[in-house]
Amino acid sequence: xxxVEQDPGPFNVPEGATVAFNCTYSNSxxxxxxxxxxxxxxxxxxxxxxxxxxxxDGRFTAQLNRASQYISLLIRDSKLSDSATYLCVxxxxxxxxxxxxGTSLTVIP
Amino acid sequence: ETGVTQSPTHLIxxxxxxxxxxxxxxxxxxxxxxxxxxxxxxxxxIFQYYREEENGRGNFPPRFSGLQFPNYSSELxxxxxxxxxxxxxxxxxxPGGSAETQYFGPGTRLLVL
Numbered sequence: 001x002x003x004v005e006q007d008p009g010p011f012n013v014p015e016g017a018t019v020a021f022n023c024t025y026s027n028s029x030x031x032x033x034x035x036x037x038x039x040x041x042x043x044x045x046x047x048x049x050x051x052x053x054x055x056x057d058g059r060f061t062a063q064l065n066r067a068s069q070y071i072s073l074l075i076r077d078s079k080l081s082d083s084a085t086y087l088c089v090x091x092x093x094x095x096x097x098x099x100x101x102g103t104s105l106t107v108i109p
Numbered sequence: 110e111t112g113v114t115q116s117p118t119h120l121i122x123x124x125x126x127x128x129x130x131x132x133x134x135x136x137x138x139x140x141x142x143x144x145x146x147x148x149x150x151x152x153x154x155i156f157q158y159y160r161e162e163e164n165g166r167g168n169f170p171p172r173f174s175g176l177q178f179p180n181y182s183s184e185l186x187x188x189x190x191x192x193x194x195x196x197x198x199x200x201x202x203x204p205g206g207s208a209e210t211q212y213f214g215p216g217t218r219l220l221v222l
Contacts, residue, residue, distance in 0.1 A: 004151075043111075043199055043213035044152065087151050095165035097142070097211070099151030 001026050004090050006100035014108050017078050021103045023071040023088030032091040033064055035073050037084045038102065044087055047073075078107045111135060113202050113214035121220045122190050130185045130217045134202030140164070141183040142211065143175060144199040152199055158183055159205075195221045 006023045013019050025033075033050035048055065050062040050071055061074040071088055088100040112135035122128050134141050140159045144152035154167035158177035172188040181202070187194055197218050203211040 006151075043215050045213070046211065093165070095142075095157045095159070096167065097154050099144075099153070101149070101151045 002100075003027060003098035004088055004100040006088050006103050008101055008103060010104040010106060012106045012108055013078055015078055015080060017107075018074065018076045019078060019105065020075075021073045021086055021088075021105075023073075023100055025069050025071070025088075025090045025098070027090070027092055028066075028069060030069075030090045030092050033062075033071050034089040034091075035060075035062055035071075036087040036089055036099070038087055039084050044099075047086070075105075078105075080107050080109060083107050111212035111214065113200065113212050115198075115200055115214040115217050117217060118215070119218045119220075121222065123222050124190055124192060126190050126221075127186065127188045128190060128219060130187075130198050130200075130219075131182065132184070132200035132202075132214055133182045134200075135212055138202035138204050138212075139181050140203045140205060141177060141181065142201045142203070143183070143185045144201065145169075145194075146197040146199060146216070147193075148196075155185065190221045192221050195219060 035047040036044040037047045038044040050064045054063045059076045063072045083106050085102040087102045091097045114133045116131045142157040143155040146152040156166040157164045161177045174186045177183045197216045199216045201211045201213045
């Protein structure tokens with residue numbers, strides 16, 4: 001079983017739409033959770049960390065449900081510039097990081 | 110720009126050859142992690158180096174080895190290359206192993222023929 005599972009999509013949404021991505025992880029001892037963004041043929045960049053209480057950064061909201069071992073990312077008012085692959089990342093010990101396969105998002109004008 | 114650099118940017122090798130990839134970490138960062146990203150997949154953790162010592166390893170065979178130098182730059186060595194080693198190799202640096210501040214370099218694209 002993979003450490004981190006994501007729906008690969010693709011998600012094609014119109015500008016202004018709200019879109020949600022989900023991710024599940026298999027190790028209940030996981031300690032740290034993140035969402036990264038990766039543009040085509042570029043390196044991943046940290047989008048936001050995910051905390052148990054949930055956290056928001058502008059149009060982006062991340063949630064963590066430890067009981068269900070589930071992480072989500074909500075993007076409101078989608079922009080063309082949000083088109084990218086979104087990677088869910090889980091860390092167990094701080095020195096081993098597990099990436100999901102990524103969810104592809106295309107925002108359409 | 111993250112300040113993390115990798116060389117070379119692209120590389121073509123044949124099966125059975127050996128390759129060395131290089132990474133210069135961001136100033137002040139003493140931890141470097143290496144990842145392999147196959148086409149259409151997420152990055153897979155290879156190993157991490159902290160202050161010149163291996164500090165964690167993913168599920169990769171021993172022919173993947175690494176090194177970290179006193180200036181915290183790092184090398185990834187792969188022996189006996191296989192076709193499936195074709196991928197984007199990413200390094201990420203962070204201060205003291207913190208995942209929240211892991212900065213990725215642009216990667217090296219390796220093609221094994």
